[in-house]
Amino acid sequence: MSRSYSEDLRVRVIAAVRGGLSTRQTAARFGIGVSTVGTWYRRYRATGEIAARKQGQPGGSKLAAHGGLFWP
Secondary structure, eight states, X not given: OOOOOXXXXXXXXXXXHHTTOOHHXXXXXXXXXXXHHHHHHHHHHHXXXXXXXXXXXXXXXXXXXGHHHHXX
């Protein structure tokens, strides 16, 4: 699985968009995807979060809560 981008990069990208650059200009400047810039900035505006969210699926079985229904 790939690693998430650094928080420093995320802060600089959001600051660039807030400073007036378009998402395309910001993406070109930092060498990341346009949709990545848009996603980060929309999430920042909606929640104020900058840090990366946890990646991957939660551990455990989906059927564990229903153990009594399917097997003794």
